[in-house]
Amino acid sequence: MSRAACTLALASAASVSLFGETGQAEPRLTPEQVKAQVDVLYRQAEQATDQYDGAKEQADKARSAVEDLQNELARKTARLNTARDTVGSLAAAQYRSGTIDATLQLALNSSPGTYLERVSLVDRLGDRQAQALDRLTAEQRSIAKTRAQAKGKLAALRTAQDRLAAHKQAVQTKLSQARALLAQLTAAQRAAFDASDASDDAASPAAAPAAAVADTTRSTTRPPLSAAPAPSARAAAAVAFAYRALGLPYVWGATGPSSFDCSGLTQAAWRAAGVSLPRTTYTQINAGTRVSESQLRPGDLVFFYSGISHVGLYIGNGQMIHAPHPGAAVRIAPISEMPFAGATRPS
Known part of the structure; x- marks a missing residue:
């Protein structure tokens, strides 16, 4: 069915089903208006x-950094305890001989701040005692620095988590609004809407077979790949991955293997080719x-x-493979269907 015919059919159905027979019901959006708003x-x-996706990436990095610092803090604490045990052994030996040094008492009993301010007293000890106290001092300083770093990373993690929650809510709100609009359509109108959406990707002969795989059953039928040569073996591998993903559903925030959002698909395709792309x-x-x-080439x-x-x-002949939007499957589409903003060639 042509787009014009589809629009006419939707408008015809709307005149009966949306406005009612009596004409007294409050006017509702036409199917065309629903489609535009959706x-x-x-x-x-x-x-x-x-x-x-960006906020999640930041939150994941911040969480990993916090975990690394916590593990580092545990290791340093173990070393600090070892240093304290050494100092304690020296103090015990002096206590037994009745000659415990005041500096050792200070190291064992005072706060780290007080000890560090008066660390010059270490010079009064013998070489072994001085080395033990030096290690203790270094571990105390290192732990204080690591704790400060961990505190900063925790604050960054909380900020990233707050942004993550806000963006998640924004996505869910928009999708809920779209579902509410689609719910106004009758079954026949919704079928026409879905057919119209699928026809967007069948605008050219090269894309037409994509409809055969744009469903949850993932038919094994595939349209032929473009004969246009990829600029590299990696680009060819990325295209092959995207080709195998045809028919998988769009899910926001997904990076595979069974669903994708748009940047999740391109990231996964190039990852399969051995290239790490950013998330967004x-x-x-x-x-x-x-x-x-x-200058576009496949990949x-x-x-x-x-x-x-x-x-x-991009896969050649003015076509691309992409994950379009919620409710749609990964599909082939002409790049002309959306306002072109630029292109890049990973390597």
């Missing part, structure tokens, strides 16, 4: 998803060499919208 909400949700679209666009639209990352909020993997 498209906007999906785009806004994707922008929030990208922000969520607005960082992926800076990963590699920028190329113009006329290149193609970005859309002024805010760099969507990305796909």
Whole structure:
């Protein structure tokens, strides 16, 4: 069904099902208006998803840093206890001989701050005692520094977690609004809406077979790959990975293996080729060499919208593989269906 015919059918159905037979019901959005608003909400949700992905990456890094510092603190505490045991043994020996040094008493009984301020008293001890107290002092200083670092990392983690929660809520709100709009449609209108959405990716003959795999059953039928040569073996491997992902569902925040969001798919595809890409679209666009639209080769990352909020993997002949939006599967689509914002070639 052509887009014009689909629009006419939706409008016809709306005149009966949305406004009712009596004409007394409050006017509701037409299917065309629903589609337009749902498209906007999906785009806004994707922008929030990208922000969520970035915040999650920061939170994961901060959490890892905190764990590393906590492990380091445990090791240093063990060394501190060993140093204290050594000093304590020296003190016990002096106590038994009745000649315990005042500096040892200070090291064992005073606060670290007081001890460090008066550490010059170590000079009064013999070489062995001085070395033991030096180790004790170094461990105390090191632990104090590590605790300060851990405190800073914990604060960074809490901030990242707060941002993560805010972006997650933003995504969920937009998706809830989209679901509420779609719920206004009858079953027939929703079927027409879904068919219209699928037809967006069948705008050209090269993309038409994608409909055969855009479902949860993941048919083994695949459209032929473009004959356009990839610029490298790694680019060819990235394209092959994305090709195998056709039909898998879009899930916001997902990086595979059974679902993806848009940047999660491109990251996973290039990871399979041995290249590590950043997590978000607005960082992926800076990963590699920028190329113009006329220079595109298979494997290149193609970005859309002024805010760099969507990305796909170019496969040749003006087509890309991408994870479009919630409710849709990874699919082949023309890059012309969205405002082109730039492209980059990972290496």
